[in-house]
Amino acid sequence: MKEVDTKNCPIFFSLEIFGDKWSLLILRDILHFDKKHYNEFLDSEEGISTNILADRLKKLESEAIISKKRDPDNKKQFIYSPTKKCLDLVPLILEIAVWGAKYDPDTKAPPEEMSKIKTNRREYIESIRAKFKYLDPQR
């Protein structure tokens, strides 16, 4: 008997893939803080555990949101980089930041950056995408 999944709400679909704190923090690290290496993610001040990090990187890679390859500059390391699917998450992560900056009384988000997001959203998104233009097949 065929398993029919009736839950084709696009929001549920998304949340099943990246709807947890650590996945989104990894994506933030990649897209916003330009992190590439396992140790850089581990060093994030939020303190992700190494097994959770490994699990989430594996899941994000299996969903084709990030891709993993050896770092040619240091062959002991791997580079985790965003795919096109990941770059399409930039607007979403930006909205998470906008809300947080608005409601966190102790936010450290730079005000000039936040206002740039609001006054020129499209350009801001493009500037983040541009950082990864070098990624060749843009997969």
Add this chain to the structure above:
Amino acid sequence: MKEVDTKNCPIFFSLEIFGDKWSLLILRDILHFDKKHYNEFLDSEEGISTNILADRLKKLESEAIISKKRDPDNKKQFIYSPTKKCLDLVPLILEIAVWGAKYDPDTKAPPEEMSKIKTNRREYIESIRAKFKYLDPQR
């Protein structure tokens, strides 16, 4: 000794509050599917457990993202309604939907609605906010 929390990244701030699947699905139900009552959330096809639902409603209320009051039309029930803080999450939930609709090959998101979001984002957001304009103090 004062506990100093150095994690004032706006993304982390947001994720600590609503960065889990069930919280975001409840917010979707409120904002997009106009659900108001406990049983309506329970009936969502994703199948949230009753204890998890109670827990998340309590947390969202304590964060002033939703407010709870007796339903004047049926005093056995409570109405959960969005606050201003919640309405400010509309753009974020919209982005979650946009991504999901783009990448779910079996999406049931109505294409005309998705294209309206893209061609007239601002108006679409306002139309959702308008549904809740009756909420008096707009807290």
Add this chain to the structure above:
DNA sequence: GTATATTGCTTGCGAAATGCAAGTAATATA
């Protein structure tokens, strides 16, 4: 008033996920 139904939870318990520490494998450098 008393009984029943509805609604919104709480509680208990087994299963799964998480967090922490320690260990291991692959590659590179000395």
Add this chain to the structure above:
DNA sequence: TATATTACTTGCATTTCGCAAGCAATATAC
């Protein structure tokens, strides 16, 4: 050949989750 670096994996205690059952407050029926 030995050591260091990097990216994990494993084991285990703790927490969260999912499911079922129970309970309390209000409303409705009689």
